[in-house]
Amino acid sequence: MAYDKSIRPPFAGLWKGMWATLKALFRRPPTVFYPEEKEIPVPRARGVISLDTEACTVCMLCARECPDWCIYIEGHKEEVPPSKPGGRPRTRAKLDRFDIDFALCMYCGICVEVCPFDALFWSPEYEYSEYSIADLLHPVERLTEWLDTVPEPPALESS
Amino acid sequence: MTGLMHRSEVAVSVELQTPDMTLNIGPQHPSTHGVLRLVAKVDGERIEEVEPVIGYMHRGYEKLAEVRTYAQITALVNRIDWVAGFASEVPFIVAVERLTGIEAPPRAQWIRLILTEMARIASHLVFMSSYPLELGATTPLMWALRERERVLDLIESVTGGRFHPNFNRVGGVKPAAGGGSKTKKISMDLPAGFFAQTKTAMEKVLHVCDELDELVTGNEFIKARTVGIGVIPPDKAIEYGLSGPNLRASGVDFDLRKVEPILPYDEVDFDVVVTTSGDCYDRYVCRLEEIRQSARIVLQAIDKIPSGPLQAKVPRVLKVPEGQVYVRHENPKGEFGYYIVSEGGRMPYRLKIRSTSFSNLSILPWLLEGQLVPDLVAIMGSLDFVLGDVDR
Amino acid sequence: MSFWATLGLQVVAVLAVMLGLALVTIYAELKISAHMQSRIGPYYAGGRWGWAQPLADGLKFLQKEDLVPRLADSTVYRLAPYVVIVAALAVWVVIPFGPSLVVRDLDLGAFYVLAVSSLSTLGVLMAGWASANKYSLIGGLRAAAQLIAYELPLLLAVLAVVVQAGTMSLSEIVAVQAEPWFVVAGVPISAPFIVKGQIIGFTIFMIAAIAELSRIPFDMPIAESELTMGYLTEYSGIRFTMFFLGEYASMVAMSAIAATLYLGGYALPGVPAATLNVVGPFVLLGKVALLVFLMIWFRWTWPRLREDQLQAMAWRWLIPLGLLNIVLAGIFKVVL
Numbered sequence: 001m002a003y004d005k006s007i008r009p010p011f012a013g014l015w016k017g018m019w020a021t022l023k024a025l026f027r028r029p030p031t032v033f034y035p036e037e038k039e040i041p042v043p044r045a046r047g048v049i050s051l052d053t054e055a056c057t058v059c060m061l062c063a064r065e066c067p068d069w070c071i072y073i074e075g076h077k078e079e080v081p082p083s084k085p086g087g088r089p090r091t092r093a094k095l096d097r098f099d100i101d102f103a104l105c106m107y108c109g110i111c112v113e114v115c116p117f118d119a120l121f122w123s124p125e126y127e128y129s130e131y132s133i134a135d136l137l138h139p140v141e142r143l144t145e146w147l148d149t150v151p152e153p154p155a156l157e158s159s
Numbered sequence: 160m161t162g163l164m165h166r167s168e169v170a171v172s173v174e175l176q177t178p179d180m181t182l183n184i185g186p187q188h189p190s191t192h193g194v195l196r197l198v199a200k201v202d203g204e205r206i207e208e209v210e211p212v213i214g215y216m217h218r219g220y221e222k223l224a225e226v227r228t229y230a231q232i233t234a235l236v237n238r239i240d241w242v243a244g245f246a247s248e249v250p251f252i253v254a255v256e257r258l259t260g261i262e263a264p265p266r267a268q269w270i271r272l273i274l275t276e277m278a279r280i281a282s283h284l285v286f287m288s289s290y291p292l293e294l295g296a297t298t299p300l301m302w303a304l305r306e307r308e309r310v311l312d313l314i315e316s317v318t319g320g321r322f323h324p325n326f327n328r329v330g331g332v333k334p335a336a337g338g339g340s341k342t343k344k345i346s347m348d349l350p351a352g353f354f355a356q357t358k359t360a361m362e363k364v365l366h367v368c369d370e371l372d373e374l375v376t377g378n379e380f381i382k383a384r385t386v387g388i389g390v391i392p393p394d395k396a397i398e399y400g401l402s403g404p405n406l407r408a409s410g411v412d413f414d415l416r417k418v419e420p421i422l423p424y425d426e427v428d429f430d431v432v433v434t435t436s437g438d439c440y441d442r443y444v445c446r447l448e449e450i451r452q453s454a455r456i457v458l459q460a461i462d463k464i465p466s467g468p469l470q471a472k473v474p475r476v477l478k479v480p481e482g483q484v485y486v487r488h489e490n491p492k493g494e495f496g497y498y499i500v501s502e503g504g505r506m507p508y509r510l511k512i513r514s515t516s517f518s519n520l521s522i523l524p525w526l527l528e529g530q531l532v533p534d535l536v537a538i539m540g541s542l543d544f545v546l547g548d549v550d551r
Numbered sequence: 552m553s554f555w556a557t558l559g560l561q562v563v564a565v566l567a568v569m570l571g572l573a574l575v576t577i578y579a580e581l582k583i584s585a586h587m588q589s590r591i592g593p594y595y596a597g598g599r600w601g602w603a604q605p606l607a608d609g610l611k612f613l614q615k616e617d618l619v620p621r622l623a624d625s626t627v628y629r630l631a632p633y634v635v636i637v638a639a640l641a642v643w644v645v646i647p648f649g650p651s652l653v654v655r656d657l658d659l660g661a662f663y664v665l666a667v668s669s670l671s672t673l674g675v676l677m678a679g680w681a682s683a684n685k686y687s688l689i690g691g692l693r694a695a696a697q698l699i700a701y702e703l704p705l706l707l708a709v710l711a712v713v714v715q716a717g718t719m720s721l722s723e724i725v726a727v728q729a730e731p732w733f734v735v736a737g738v739p740i741s742a743p744f745i746v747k748g749q750i751i752g753f754t755i756f757m758i759a760a761i762a763e764l765s766r767i768p769f770d771m772p773i774a775e776s777e778l779t780m781g782y783l784t785e786y787s788g789i790r791f792t793m794f795f796l797g798e799y800a801s802m803v804a805m806s807a808i809a810a811t812l813y814l815g816g817y818a819l820p821g822v823p824a825a826t827l828n829v830v831g832p833f834v835l836l837g838k839v840a841l842l843v844f845l846m847i848w849f850r851w852t853w854p855r856l857r858e859d860q861l862q863a864m865a866w867r868w869l870i871p872l873g874l875l876n877i878v879l880a881g882i883f884k885v886v887l
Contacts, residue, residue: 024587030589
């Protein structure tokens with residue numbers, strides 16, 4: 001690591017730099033032309049959270065564990081008639097509201113991790129910017145739509 | 160003729176004095192890396208006194224941590240020094256592990272090591288891009304950021320996040336994509352092709368280091384702006400609590416990766432980069448060399464990484480016993496430490512963050528006294544701080 | 552044609568040439584810098600290769616509010632951009648594009664060029680002072696200090712050419728360079744001054760010209776990372792556009808002067824003198840393009856120096872070298 005600190009003519013460093021930029025001038029830039037060409041995010045990318053309403057049991061674990069409390073859940077109990085005649089009627093939790101405010105969300109993924117019933121998934125989708133900040137609050141319908149974009153998990157490096 | 164005196168008889172009592180000007184540099188200024196404010200008293204371009212005003216970006220992490228569980232804090236701490244998010248997660252998790260007595264399995268430790276070094280490369284590449292920019296050279300910015308993108312992509316392919324990985328868990332790294340029955344089966348182990356991609360990325364990183372050597376390191380104008388500017392003697396560096404490349408550029412051989420390794424650094428072969436003169440140029444060179452060393456570490460680590468589980472056995476609801484611990488680690492910018500006081504339970508009683516940039520910044524008033532305004536920019540840039548890390 | 556009609560025509564011609572060339576230079580800078588930095592640069596404006604980007608930028612600036620800070624000296628503040636752009640414009644008056652393609656061939660052309668081009672610093676100083684902004688003030692004063700550093704080397708470099716050519720008229724300087732230097736096998740060979748021993752002078756001239764244009768590595772009056780654009784900090788809208796256009800117009804103008812003085816202007820060895828009125832402008836533009844590219848290349852490769860380093864360089868190296876160059880030019884003139 002011997003670095004020459006001298007500053008004297010013939011300024012070889014300056015000309016070397018010129019040569020470097022000249023070479024770069026004729027190189028192909030790695031630009032991705034975004035709206036026309038899209039970079040495909042890795043499958044694990046934390047883009048947007050999707051919800052499987054079938055699996056959700058309104059246990060509120062995600063809302064409770066969220067560090068910035070951006071998940072809003074409301075639900076009520078419902079009587080389900082007995083499946084066989086003579087059986088006991090059961091109560092089931094029914095989801096009324098499941099909103100995630102992506103303006104508040106910090107994309108930590110804790111909600112996905114704590115969900116005990118596989119109701120939440122990460123999708124690498126990222127194109128959901130809005131003109132109004134209020135529109136970033138995604139209701140159940142939008143969260144369910146994201147479910148189609150959840151990719152297959154990547155293969156693992158064999159070790 | 161009574162009123163007149165010969166010139167030699169007049170006692171010159173009034174020198175030509177110009178009033179000092181107070182120059183407010185920042186909080187909105189291109190070279191303050193965010194919202195640092197420097198109140199500088201300048202005489203022409205000569206700085207007489209400078210007072211850093213910090214706190215414009217105070218986010219209250221220490222207080223926030225008191226009402227968050229340990230898992231939630233992990234997601235927060237990588238936002239302190241956001242250019243090297245992974246590196247600031249590790250010491251926190253290790254601190255919690257020390258308190259609970261859980262040890263991470265070897266594979267998790269090696270993954271931590273690889274990603275920490277990648278974060279170091281990413282952080283130093285940001286320095287490589289922003290420092291010449293402050294001196295007026297715009298091209299290295301794009302070149303360094305171009306290669307940083309590859310490193311961030313790699314971090315993303317493993318953790319899912321480019322800047323904020325949130326990948327460390329107490330007792331290892333994130334083992335599965337979720338907690339449920341189905342997602343639990345989706346392992347978060349290194350994805351296929353990671354090793355091959357890492358090899359290409361490291362080659363590219365080493366290549367851009369050579370390119371930067373051509374464009375920046377040997378450049379006589381860069382040398383004219385940095386050699387002998389902002390010299391920090393070793394005793395002053397220690398007095399002000401500098402760490403990281405800023406300290407090592409002054410000739411102090413102190414690297415926590417060698418001194419107090421919390422990851423298996425003793426099993427990889429690397430050199431601690433120490434330069435002697437402690438000027439801006441040496442701080443630059445030190446970081447450039449560290450990129451090469453980090454790439455070397457990563458390339459060794461992907462060969463040495465053992466197989467095994469990603470996380471040790473951890474209770475579902477983590478209760479940390481009473482006690483206190485201080486764990487520090489070599490962040491790209493220097494010593495980064497967490498002091499946790501636990502009174503038992505799911506949340507810490509107190510979390511003190513020893514953030515690197517804050518300590519590195521404290522030398523600024525001493526260092527800037529008597530310098531020129533252009534040198535202020537050169538010196539400030541060479542200390543490589545991130546305002547989120549200063550204000551927390 | 553009456554006097555006024557001719558004058559009007561000339562003014563329009565100079566304006567069109569200057570603005571056109573400035574826009575082309577801006578586009579070249581955008582594109583070249585982008586590719587040097589592994590970027591694409593303007594791409595969509597105008598449909599192909601983003602050729603309309605400078606025009607679009609100009610239109611955008613025209614729509615912006617013309618802000619005058621409350622504490623600014625508003626008369627001086629408003630006047631400053633005009634001074635800069637007039638200085639950039641006025642240089643074009645004496646630059647010959649062909650044997651008869653010159654707006655006004657002054658006998659003291661070289662002197663006029665130096666005098667007028669340093670006017671722009673006055674505009675910069677006015678802008679810096681009147682903005683009532685500390686960064687602008689420092690920027691303006693830096694520009695004034697820079698003037699002291701580069702003006703003398705510039706003068707000495709031009710002086711050597713004047714000595715060698717024996718005239719101060721730019722047309723005649725070109726004509727001298729187009730004269731046959733020596734004859735090889737019956738073919739007369741002419742050479743520009745850069746070949747005839749003025750390589751030192753050319754180097755000094757280019758360094759000083761870049762300092763006058765405040766481009767990297769001598770852009771201390773603007774110094775974005777230190778002074779947040781210096782004297783330009785408070786300007787917006789059309790006044791900023793004027794500074795911007797003025798900067799690029801002077802860049803082309805300085806390149807044209809350098810081409811005229813050192814590279815043979817519109818003359819090219821091998822091009823018959825009779826066709827020079829047609830071919831001449833293109834020859835000159837080609838040489839100008841070369842020098843402009845050189846300036847762009849410097850800017851995107853090198854960092855900025857410090858004000859005192861420029862002063863040291865000017866007084867310790869450029870001025871002694873410039874004096875030496877005059878002596879050499881004298882010897883060259885007498886011996887050959």
